[in-house]
Amino acid sequence: xxxxxxxxxxxxxxxxxxxxxxSILLLLIVFICSCTxxxxxxxxxxxxxxxxxxLLPNIQVQSVKNLGAQPMRVAGIITQQxxxxxxxxxxxxxxxxxxxxxxxWRGGTYAGSLTNAKFLEEFATENNQFFYRGVARIFLAHEFxxxxxxxxxIPFSQALRGNEYLRxxxxxxxxxxxxxxxxxxxxxxxxxxxxxxxxxxxxxxIFNGDPQKWLATAYALxxxxxxxxxxxxxxxxxxxxxxxxxxxxxxxxxxxxxxxxNENANWTLHKFSVDRPSTIFFxxxxxxxxxxxxxxxxxxxxxxxxxYPMYQPDASQLTWTQPDATVPLISRCxxxxxxxESALRNGDNDLALQYTKxxxxxxxxxxxxxxxxxxxxxxxxxxDPMESIIxxxxxxxxxxxxxxxxxxxxxxxxxxxxxNTIRNSNGFNPSGTIPSRFMYVESEVSNNRTSLEEAELxxxxxxxxxxxxxxx
Numbered sequence: 001x002x003x004x005x006x007x008x009x010x011x012x013x014x015x016x017x018x019x020x021x022x023s024i025l026l027l028l029i030v031f032i033c034s035c036t037x038x039x040x041x042x043x044x045x046x047x048x049x050x051x052x053x054x055l056l057p058n059i060q061v062q063s064v065k066n067l068g069a070q071p072m073r074v075a076g077i078i079t080q081q082x083x084x085x086x087x088x089x090x091x092x093x094x095x096x097x098x099x100x101x102x103x104x105w106r107g108g109t110y111a112g113s114l115t116n117a118k119f120l121e122e123f124a125t126e127n128n129q130f131f132y133r134g135v136a137r138i139f140l141a142h143e144f145x146x147x148x149x150x151x152x153x154i155p156f157s158q159a160l161r162g163n164e165y166l167r168x169x170x171x172x173x174x175x176x177x178x179x180x181x182x183x184x185x186x187x188x189x190x191x192x193x194x195x196x197x198x199x200x201x202x203x204x205x206i207f208n209g210d211p212q213k214w215l216a217t218a219y220a221l222x223x224x225x226x227x228x229x230x231x232x233x234x235x236x237x238x239x240x241x242x243x244x245x246x247x248x249x250x251x252x253x254x255x256x257x258x259x260x261x262n263e264n265a266n267w268t269l270h271k272f273s274v275d276r277p278s279t280i281f282f283x284x285x286x287x288x289x290x291x292x293x294x295x296x297x298x299x300x301x302x303x304x305x306x307x308y309p310m311y312q313p314d315a316s317q318l319t320w321t322q323p324d325a326t327v328p329l330i331s332r333c334x335x336x337x338x339x340x341e342s343a344l345r346n347g348d349n350d351l352a353l354q355y356t357k358x359x360x361x362x363x364x365x366x367x368x369x370x371x372x373x374x375x376x377x378x379x380x381x382x383x384d385p386m387e388s389i390i391x392x393x394x395x396x397x398x399x400x401x402x403x404x405x406x407x408x409x410x411x412x413x414x415x416x417x418x419x420n421t422i423r424n425s426n427g428f429n430p431s432g433t434i435p436s437r438f439m440y441v442e443s444e445v446s447n448n449r450t451s452l453e454e455a456e457l458x459x460x461x462x463x464x465x466x467x468x469x470x471x472x
Contacts, residue, residue: 052132053203055120059139060205061265062113064257064327066143067400068268069104071150071438073280075402078435079394079409080283080417085307088279094429094464101150102441110159113143118160131201131211134190138218141183142329145225148176149403150438152468153455155448167448170455173469177229184225187218206255206329216250219243220330223338224404228470231411241342244335252335254328254366266323269399273311273321282308285418290395294375298367299398319367320399326366327400333362334404337393344385353381356389363396390414410436410471428464435464436471 066072076082077091084091091100106112117139124133147154156176158168171179191211194201201209207217226240259267273280282300287308290296298319301309311321319325336359344352357379361371381388390408394415397405409417421432429435440462444452456462459469 052120052124052127052129053201055116055123056132056135056203057205059113059116059120059136060257062108062116063139063143064329065268066104066108066113066146067327067329068272069108071101071104071146072402073269073272074100074438075150075406076398077280079402079405081286081394081398081402081405082310083281083283083307084279085281086279087276093426094424094432094435095426096428096435096438096464098439098442098445101438102443105147105441106443109143109147110155113139114160117143129199129201130190130197131194131199131209131214134187134194134211134218135204135214137183137187137190138214138221141180141187141218141221141225144176144183145180145221145228146403148173148180148468149228149407151440152437152459155451167451169451172458174229174232177225177470180225181222184218184222188215191215191218206257207253212250213253213255216247216252217255217330219247219250220252220255220335223247223335224330227338227341227411228407232470232472237342237345240338244338244342247335248332252332254331256326256328256331258326259324261323267321267325267327270311270321270323270325277311278307280310282310284308286398289415292375293395294369294373295363295367295395295398298369325399328366331362331366331401333359333366333396334393334401335359336362337389337396340389341386344389349381349385352385352389353379356381356392359396360392386412387414407470409434430463431465433465436467437462437464439464 073082073088074091074096077084077088078094117136121133121136121140124130124136144154144156148156152173153170154173154176155168156171156179158165161168191214195211195215199211201211204210207213220243223240223243226236226243230236230240259265259270263271284303284307287296287300287303290299297317299310301312301315301318309315310318312318316322336355340352340355340359343349343355357376360376360379364371364373364376379392390412391414393408394405408414417434419432419434423432425432428439440452440456452462456466460466
């Protein structure tokens, strides 16, 4: 659904719920009363629905914006989909220190999307609102999943609990993934109840309050995170397949948010391209990989002074740097790639090829390219079918799914990425190899040093080349 600015009761939509707590909600009540006639509020039940409807959009917008935030862009640099220049140039050689991800850790997630989602979960519980609680748990799972993908062990069980744990412990990554799956199971239970009760659920910018579509999203995320842990627990491939099939059985639709073409509501990659011009470009090796692929013209312009621009103000064909881009939390394309890899691992190459073509059709649809394109019709596996699947996912995930590309590389080693271990060796990444994680952020060194150091010791270090549990 399109993100929009409403004229009626516009004061509702100007509030940013970063770090919201109950005292702020009391102020909100006063504010609502000053903006709206009392007879428009109706019963107490109406008010709780209005309040949840106000909380949810901010969570959705922040979470989708996070998909184009600094860790995702840097993951694109690491996997050579993006090339840094100017102030981003050193990242090409893995100069990625503790300060780089601080804004994402604090404002983007822990004091942003996660705090707001946790508050909505608690508020919805108090008011028996199963839909809002279920969707809140989906966003908690999604955002914690992004954090543990990037950092390994993270604050989880003691996080978001205010004064109770001012310096929360770091949970082991295995436990975090287990907790994420529990959150998604709880969300499925909540959304099933919501569907049975026919709840009234305004404020949903993505699916307009449809619990069935959110059920499909919960199953899709379960599939994604089972893939993450499959290297350590191979049986999770069976669970990933089952979850992906369940998502599709609910008539899965991409969980997408469409931004607006104004500076206050535009897509993150567009905003960064405008605010920090000429600092990120399409990677030249990726451009060459896409020779003959119709997606290349949707991702990048031709070479200009040795760089390949992925943004230009008048280049409306560049899908992922448009201000009003439509960006999914998770897509049908990803589900089909999961099923393709699962089929291949089960020895069914023909089914794997069929699913890969379905994934390509879904990706072409996202880019407004014809699903009947000859690229798809003529696609076949190369000598290594696994490499073919992961390489096509690499091409398909550009612009919105950088973390899954990074995870795929960490899991499989595909696609092959040019490495220069001497050039890329530095204090943050002594081995010079492709990073497996980001370093914990500077604010945690200042505010939660003991817990951070315990986590680094438990994981064998906290540098970029220290593998997290899922990568070992």
